[in-house]
Amino acid sequence: MFARRIAVIGTGYVGLTTGACLASLGHHVVCADIDEAKVTRLNAGQIDILEPGLPELVAEGVAAGRLEFVLGARNAITQPDQPPVEVVFLCVPTPMGEGGAADLAAVQAVANEVRHLLPTNCVIVNKSTVPVGTAETTRKMIGRRDVAVVSNPEFLREGSAVHDFLHPDRIVVGSDSQEAAERVAALYSRLGAPTQLTDAASAEMVKYAANCFLAMKLSYVNALSDLCERLGADVVEVTEGMGYDRRIGANFLSPGPGWGGSCFPKDTHALLEIAKAAGMDFELVAASLSTNATTRARVVDKVRDAAGGSLSGKRIGLLGLTFKAGTDDLRDSPSLAVAELLRAEGAELYGYDPACPVDVPATAGITVVDEPLDMAKDAAALVVLTEWPQFRALDWTALAGVVEAPVVIDTRNLLDPDVLRRAGFAWIGLGRS
Ligand code: UDX
Numbered sequence: 001m002f003a004r005r006i007a008v009i010g011t012g013y014v015g016l017t018t019g020a021c022l023a024s025l026g027h028h029v030v031c032a033d034i035d036e037a038k039v040t041r042l043n044a045g046q047i048d049i050l051e052p053g054l055p056e057l058v059a060e061g062v063a064a065g066r067l068e069f070v071l072g073a074r075n076a077i078t079q080p081d082q083p084p085v086e087v088v089f090l091c092v093p094t095p096m097g098e099g100g101a102a103d104l105a106a107v108q109a110v111a112n113e114v115r116h117l118l119p120t121n122c123v124i125v126n127k128s129t130v131p132v133g134t135a136e137t138t139r140k141m142i143g144r145r146d147v148a149v150v151s152n153p154e155f156l157r158e159g160s161a162v163h164d165f166l167h168p169d170r171i172v173v174g175s176d177s178q179e180a181a182e183r184v185a186a187l188y189s190r191l192g193a194p195t196q197l198t199d200a201a202s203a204e205m206v207k208y209a210a211n212c213f214l215a216m217k218l219s220y221v222n223a224l225s226d227l228c229e230r231l232g233a234d235v236v237e238v239t240e241g242m243g244y245d246r247r248i249g250a251n252f253l254s255p256g257p258g259w260g261g262s263c264f265p266k267d268t269h270a271l272l273e274i275a276k277a278a279g280m281d282f283e284l285v286a287a288s289l290s291t292n293a294t295t296r297a298r299v300v301d302k303v304r305d306a307a308g309g310s311l312s313g314k315r316i317g318l319l320g321l322t323f324k325a326g327t328d329d330l331r332d333s334p335s336l337a338v339a340e341l342l343r344a345e346g347a348e349l350y351g352y353d354p355a356c357p358v359d360v361p362a363t364a365g366i367t368v369v370d371e372p373l374d375m376a377k378d379a380a381a382l383v384v385l386t387e388w389p390q391f392r393a394l395d396w397t398a399l400a401g402v403v404e405a406p407v408v409i410d411t412r413n414l415l416d417p418d419v420l421r422r423a424g425f426a427w428i429g430l431g432r433s
Contacts (some may be wrong), residue, residue, distance in 0.1 A: 002320030003027050004019050004187060007076040008089045009110050009276040011042060011069065013161055014127055014154050014264075015050060015091030020054060021165040021266050023061035025190050030085070031069050032076035042069040048326040050355060053162040077117045079176040084119030086199060087184065089152075090138075093210050094128045100269035101289060102131050112143040118147050123149045123180045129207050131274050135174070135200035138243040148180030151200045155205035158261065171195045174203020208274070211267040212285050216250050218259045221292035225255035225431025226298060235431030236413060257411040257431045258295040260332040286398060293317075296334060299343045299383070306407045312346035315404065317379035320386020321353040321360060321368070328355035335385035338411075350375045354390050379403045382425075387412040396423035 011033040019031040033039050041048065043060070047055045061067025070076050077085055081202075090110055092388045096117040097103030107130060118124070124147060126135060139149040142274045151174040171193050175181040179203035181197050183274045189193070198206075225235040236256055243250030259265075268289050277284035308315045330336060341347055343365040351366040352375035360368050368376050376382055376399045383393060392415055400423050407426040408415065420427040 002186060004086045004183075005083055006030070006087045006089065006187070007032065007073070007085045007089055009073045009076065010091035010093070010106075010116075010128075011038065012091065012093065013051065014156060015089070015157055016042075016047070016049070016058070017051065017054060017165055018089055018091055018127060018154070018162040019125075020057040020061055021162060022187060023064070023067040024057050024166075025187070027187065029061065029067050029280075030076045030079060031067070031070070031110060032071070036071050039069050039071045051159070052326075053163050057162060061091055068185075073114050074117060077114055077119075086119075087123045087187065088114065088118065089125045089126060089127050091117060091127045091154075094130055094266075096127040096266040096269055099273060102129065102266070102270045104130060104363075107134065107138065107318070108141065109139050115142045115144065117142065117362050118142070120146050123148050123150055123183055125152045125154055125184055126204075127154050129153065129211075129263070130204060131270065132201050132204045132208075132319065134204060135176075138298060145320050146177055148177035149200065150175040150184045150238060152184055153203060154209070154212065159324065159328055166191065168193045172198065172203050172206050173250045174198045174200040174206075176200055195410065208267055211263055212271050212288070214252055215259055215264040215268050215292075216284055216288040217257070218264075219288040219295070221253050222258065222295040223291050223344040225422050226295075228433070232433050233431075234433040238431075244255040254387075255411075255413065256295075256387070257299045257338050258292045258324075258334040258335065258336040260337065262323075262329060265332045296337050296341060297429075298411070299338050299346070301343050302409050303342060303347075303381050304345065304384055306325060306409055307347075307405070308428075310345075311342060314347050314380040315378050316342055316349055317375040317377075317382040317403070318345045318349055318351040318366060319353075319372075319375070319382060319384045321351050321357055321364075321366070322355050322357070322386050325386055325388045328357050330360060333386075336366075337363065338383070338385060339364045340368050346361050348375070353386065354388050373402055377402045380405050380407075382408045384408065384410040384412055386416055387414050391415065391427035393420075396420055396425060399425040 006027050007029045008015050011031050019029045023029045048137045092106035103195045135149045135151045173181045173185045185195050228235040239253040321335045349366040351368050406424050409428045413429045417427040
């Protein structure tokens, strides 16, 4: 394999994983961030995010001299006494901006900063999720005939980002320059993954198309679980039966308190805006979002019913605050969205999460505690919101001893109802008969 010199701009989940994994594939990678304290921490081997395998990979890359961290994009691209960088990955945030469209300020800022510094024939790769047409806009912004722009969307799940990078279902590389697309695809050749070379706009669209489809799949399952409950069917049985159909697949069929995280909410809103700007009302995506809101409200209905018809002044214990298990990320967490709705009805919230997230926003109104027993004390109901497997092993008999009313609303269908019943709890799942 041909080892390339690569700059990665942005060291969030995507950038840091990309940098560390590319270094592990043998490339020379210099990662840049504008946060000086973060760069210092990274150089000292401290990783801020919870991502299995990442600290080891970073340490390995640094020890092998193939991975380093610098302050600012400029320093990553103009390294004195080093051969020129050949590929620059943009891994900066593209958050939801005004009205739901993706905010490209960070991409633009980096493009402006580096356009005159890029070595001849270097390739810019956009890894962030950006609206269709951004590769073209970036190309114009850079305004260099000798610099090609490539779209190479990431499909990393938080909590398994390193695994997903090293064992991808596919690699999508889009560019209007065949040579540039091939150079980027070759970076991954050791992975032996199916690789699709396409045009830039299609590559940019793949990411939205995939994420919105997954969000739609989950909204479908969540609505289905509601119907199952009404009809006396069991959603676990129903999704098992569906999952055997290879056209549907068994993954991503678990109902929950609504979907969230750093990607699905922003990508669904962004695709709606993209479609609107193109004169199209993408009703399926809009319905997936409204179904997600209904799903959250349905959880609140269940908690209210369990608490005797009113939440006012009731203590409610929340199990799980992160948007899914295996991460400490609270961004757009369904748990926090449900918490806000519960609090709006006057509930007093106590939350416990094994990842001990430190930045729980005050708006959620949750008192975060370190012990499950403190979370459960005097609770009129307990609500499982995140599918942490650790919750199965809690001492449910001890928890039953401290609650005001022994009832669990399990929005992930995570716990064993028999274990709960033996411990003295009434167990209420989602879509279970
Ligand atoms: C997602 C995509 O999977 C990934 O390809 C993309 O690059 C970024 O967005 P991530 O946000 O890390 O990854 O989480 P994911 O595991 O996909 O879960 C998203 C949400 O769906 C979470 O709130 C999760 O709890 C929920 N979910 C997932 C369910 O409710 N049921 C399921 O069966 C699966």
